Amino acid sequence: MSASGQAAPGNSTSGPTIALVLVLVIAIGGLWSLDLFLARTDREAVQNQAKNLYSQGVQLLKQGQAREAVELLRRANSMVRDNRTYQLDYVAALAAARKFDEADANLKTSLESDPNNGAANLLAARLMVQEGNIREAESHYHRAIYGIWPDNAPAHRMEVRLELAKLLASRGEKEELLAELLPLESEAQANPAILRQIADLYQVAGSPARAANVYRELIEKNPDDIDAYEGLGGDELALGDYRAALAAFLDANRRSPGNRTIQADIGLLNAMATIDPTPRRLSSTEKFARSTEILKLTRDALNGCAKTDEARRMLDECDTMLTKKTPAHVTNELAEARLALAEQLWQARMRSCGPSTSEQEHALRLIMTKLAHS
């Protein structure tokens, strides 16, 4: 057979093969386009449905219907799996519905895929708080503070640190609280609302001086800030500087004349001013008279609830001291002796009757605290 004769069957067999390849290429192209179209349609439909479910779920969560919200948010989350907001709100709903195991498990998955996510760590911290795992919560709070926030990161970090500070304050962890408040104060310079909260927290942390400084900053920024004057007055009071406290309350009163709280504080300071035995320029006679007044007040305070023999004995000792004739020339030593006895009576009162809370004893309480620290 000739060469051309051999080529002929080859052509006849390859002809259909080429046609087949072409058909396949067209089929693949067509199917690819169809799949892309179907996938896009499907994605859009699913995303819309998920969005609706998410909105309804968040609404229910806000209304406190956590259990119902869980179902809707779960469906939204399973429809659109790469939406971090859906994931985290689902976990939040689970936590609100007290389904801690599931919330934990879901959050763990989110954190495994994105361990530096600020929002996820904040949620984990809140979850840990609800579960009573405070050490873990603090760790997650810190990860949230130093984590990644897609938008407005400084504001988020500040809010998280403030939340952590409030948690520490509620647990009375003063040193840790102070450690959080110091950086927070420097971050929150432009935010008076947060600065005010920081000042309050400084008081809880046992640092009224820092609190007073924050209020002074606030007054500097806004000289008509009545709350700042009040706060400053309170801090000066805690620091024992009654004059500065009175000045702050008077400033506040000038800006808000009808404010009864401020007026009550001024009244308290005036009352304290009449019995405070600590000012340096007091004459011995005046100091003795104020000491005698304080001794009487502490005696009355203890008298109302004294039940122990020791308390009785101290009251007797007090009566003896008060009925003794006052020498013509009183000295500071006599005043100090009365104050020492007054302190003993106050401690006995605290032991026998518990901490003082009455308004009437407010001035005495502050004076006694100042004496104890002086």
Next chain:
Amino acid sequence: MELSSPRTALRRWTEQLRNREDHLTVVLSLLIGVLVGLVVVAFILLTGRLAAQMYPAGGSAWRRVVIPVIGSLVTGFLLFRYFPNARGSGIPQTKYAIFINDGYISLKTILGKFFCCSASLASGIALGREGPSVQIGAGIASVLGRRFGLSKESVKALVPVGCSAALAAAFNTPIAAVLFSLEEILGDLHAPVLGTVVISSATSWIVLHLLLGDEPLFHVPAYRLVHPVEFGVYAILGVIGGLGSVCFVKLLLKLRKLFMRLPKSTQWIQPVAGGLVVGLLGWFMPEVLGVGYDYVEQVLGGDFPLKTVALLAALKIVATATCYSSGNAGGIFGPSLFIGAMLGGAVGSVAHWLLPHQTAGPGAYALIGMGTAFAGIVRTPLTSVIMIFELTRDYSIIVPLMISNLISFFISYRLQREPIYEALALQEGVYLPTGESRRELEEIRVGDVMQSTATPFPADMDVATARQRLAEMDRNVWLVGELNWLYGIVTLGKLEEIKNPSSTRLNQVVNPEDRFPYVYPDHPLSLALERMGSAGTDTLPVVSRANRRRIQGVITMADVLRTYGVKQQEAAKKST
């Protein structure tokens, strides 16, 4: 030099491919992967969209009854009238294609399967999409193989290639797809098609990812083993999963037997029974409808009440068994995962209630439960472990999964000997080879049958004596060596060619460097038979794996036939 046009180059290339069938098979595996991936993605998306149209959010309850009935009626008629081979799951039909029809699946069947299943599943019939996908994939492979002019054997070898591509795209589980094709479809994990099966699975998976992104079928929270006592709970789950699987399989087979007894003329309306049952159940519990993966994911997340999951497990068993046995189109993969998740969720809920500090949440048990039911129903323990791992991508579940899967598999095997697909085939009068039957044959080893007291001809024996000895022994080949040391083998044919047999020694005839046929004691008997056939000898030396020259014994054709219960003389008589 003449430059060839692209058309000529393409023609030359296709010609070369046609001439080299093995190369063409590899290229086709890639093509099958792409095509099957695209078709399966279209199938899944189309079914999903149709279902969303039929059951819009907040739709009335009556839809849940009416739509499955209409769906099963329409698809039932189409299946009866136009696509009879597209009924059911698709897995047994694929196996028929391999073991009975030389890999033949028609284009009509593929189209029927695609559209009927899509309509049927979208209407809420409680069956799965994976089995049909497998048949569609196998069909595409079969059609392509035939169109490219491959031999029947090669077309047959392409069918599992299509299966793995389909399963990889349908479940997003490329490794499990390969294993399933070998373990279930071919019943041989060492099948020679492994390479092409892997190629198509990977290609199809890539197509899926390009189109739909990298998302596992189920997103599950990260679970961990809380306490060693959980292993005990997982073992209990294995028992319950195994029993549940047996209930499902037995119910399905029994119902199918009942439907098969009905007159053939009613076949077109029989699927309506499934549609009606699932519709009525769906009226009260909508989760029963369709494949139910949404609810599975919810249960995997641990969010469900105990009563609901326990009830759903029972209802789904009834719904799926009725839908399948009545002749609707759809598979049992998906439903088996659903049933398993519900059973697991129920066991997990009880365990967590009893031992809250020693056990993980119920979702973890639902996850393991899926594999447990799959292993019990489909009876592919290895595939089920890998599949669940791939579906969830959670490595921490592997050990509990293996424990409960094996227990479930064992219980299912003890209580229902025939695996489901083989049993279904058997109901249609088709005897598919089971893994067990293959294993039984493979279990007989050369070492069990060989004669261990074989004395070789000494190398200095003359050829005449050797000829005489062979004639006495009635052999056409024997060993040459000293004691248990083998130099080689000598055949009667070769000895008869020697002109001076009395003066020629065997060591002049046998070259120790020559290759010769042999077997090891651990080889299956079938291999010995095969090697005897290809070497044209009736005896093979059995040698040590440590040293091929060390004789362990001999195996003869008579030994092999005797083992299979055939007397050689009778066989010889029959052959004459």
